[in-house]
Amino acid sequence: MEDIEQDPSLARSMIMRHIPNLPAEIEDLIQLPTYHAPRLPNDEFVRQIMDWTASVTKQTYAFGTESFLNRRFIEDL
Known part of the structure; x- marks a missing residue:
């Protein structure tokens, strides 16, 4: 998670690698969610x-x- 926050291209490249039919030109357009550390409800x-x-x-x-x-x-x- 921290690595993705530092470098969002890591997540985008994984998405592109694991969904092979996506056009390459959309990689930089992919909107990523805000990632949070694992947590449980209080x-x-x-x-x-x-x-x-x-x-x-x-x-x-x-x-x-x-x-x-x-x-x-x-x-x-």
Whole structure:
């Protein structure tokens, strides 16, 4: 991700390489999205989803936000 931010042509060249039927002249015209570092929603957002789910399903769920997300997979990125 940082490499693409530094040099967007890296992403464009990969797109051109992996979609071979694109005309070469469009490479510099390709609009790239804004890339973000991997992240997970915060506990408050997850709690809102859990509360909404409970209100829609009319059920009580006996688990916390930590049961939904394992944050370890992005800690070392």
